[in-house]
Amino acid sequence: MEIKVLEKDENTMRLLIKGVDTSFVNALRRNVLAEVPCMAIDEVVIIENSSVFHDEIIAHRLGLIPLKTDLESYNLPEECACKSEFGCNLCRVTFTLDREAKEGTITVYSGELVSENPNIVPVSDAIPIVKLAKGQRLRLEAYARLGRGKDHAKWQPVSTCAYKYLPKVNIDAKSCDACGRCVEICPKKVLVKKGDRIEIRDLLACTLCRDCADACPKEPPAIEVGWEENAFIFSIESTGALPPERIMIEAVKILKKQLKEFASQIEVQRLERTKNN
Structure with a gap:
C-alpha cells in the first residue's frame, strides 16, 4: 500500500491511497465516521x-x-x-x-x-x-x-469523510480537433484549451461525470474518462475536535483491532468444526 498526502491544513486532509481495494477504503471511512471517539x-x-x-x-x-x-x-x-x-x-x-x-x-x-x-x-x-x-x-x-x-x-469527529477513484483521462491527440466543447462543459474545469490542443489542467478535480466525453462530437469520442481500480483519493474534514491526521491514525488502529477479532473468531469456528468432526 502506498499513501501520499496531497493536501493538509488544520482541519482538512486529502490523501492518495494506492494498492488497496474498495472494501478496505470503505472500512476506513466507516471507522472514521462511526468508531473514532x-x-x-x-x-x-x-x-x-x-x-x-x-x-x-x-x-x-x-x-x-x-x-x-x-x-x-x-x-x-x-x-x-x-x-x-x-x-x-x-x-x-x-x-x-x-x-x-x-x-x-x-x-x-x-x-x-x-x-x-x-x-x-x-x-x-x-x-x-x-x-x-x-x-x-x-x-x-x-x-x-x-x-x-x-x-x-x-x-462524529468529522463533518466530511469520502473517497473516490483516482481519475484517468486520455485524450486522443490524432482524433481531437480542439473544438473546446469538452472544456466548456466540464463543471470542475479539469481541461484547458492551449492553442490547437486540449490539455489536462487538474486531474484530481475530476468527478468522473463523463460530460466531456458526451459533449465530444467525434465518434468514438476523442476523450476517454476512466479510473484506476486500486487507487483512491480519500478526503477528510475534521470538526476541530481532533486533528485530521489523528483521526486517521485512530481509525487505522480500530480497523486493525477489528480484523484481529474477526480472525480470532474464524479460528474459533475452525477449531470447533475440527473438534466435531
Whole structure:
C-alpha cells in the first residue's frame, strides 16, 4: 500500500491511497465516521431558563457544539474504572453557563461555556446557542463525555469523510480537433484549451461525470474518462475536535483491532468444526 498526502491544513486532509481495494477504503471511512471517539455534551441540567427556547432545544443545541478532545486523558464511559452512571473526572467534563440579559437583547455564544478543563472547550467561541431578551436568564450545567458516531452524530469527529477513484483521462491527440466543447462543459474545469490542443489542467478535480466525453462530437469520442481500480483519493474534514491526521491514525488502529477479532473468531469456528468432526 502506498499513501501520499496531497493536501493538509488544520482541519482538512486529502490523501492518495494506492494498492488497496474498495472494501478496505470503505472500512476506513466507516471507522472514521462511526468508531473514532470524540467529546460531546451528553447531559444538561437546566437550573433556570426564561428564554423562548424549551429546555430540550437548548440541550440539543449544546450537544451539537464540537468540543476539542483529549483522548489520552479521558476514557470512554463503558471502559472507565469508576463504572458509575454519573461519571468521574476521568470520563466526564463539566461545563457551566450563567447569562442574563440585564439591559437589552443579547446572544449567548459557545465561548461563554465555562469548562472545568481548559483543554476541553468548544472549537469555536462564535456558535450561537440562544437569544435572551431583557430580563431573561439562562443558567445550566452540562456534562460532556467521549462517545462514538455510531451512537449519535454529535460524536462524529468529522463533518466530511469520502473517497473516490483516482481519475484517468486520455485524450486522443490524432482524433481531437480542439473544438473546446469538452472544456466548456466540464463543471470542475479539469481541461484547458492551449492553442490547437486540449490539455489536462487538474486531474484530481475530476468527478468522473463523463460530460466531456458526451459533449465530444467525434465518434468514438476523442476523450476517454476512466479510473484506476486500486487507487483512491480519500478526503477528510475534521470538526476541530481532533486533528485530521489523528483521526486517521485512530481509525487505522480500530480497523486493525477489528480484523484481529474477526480472525480470532474464524479460528474459533475452525477449531470447533475440527473438534466435531
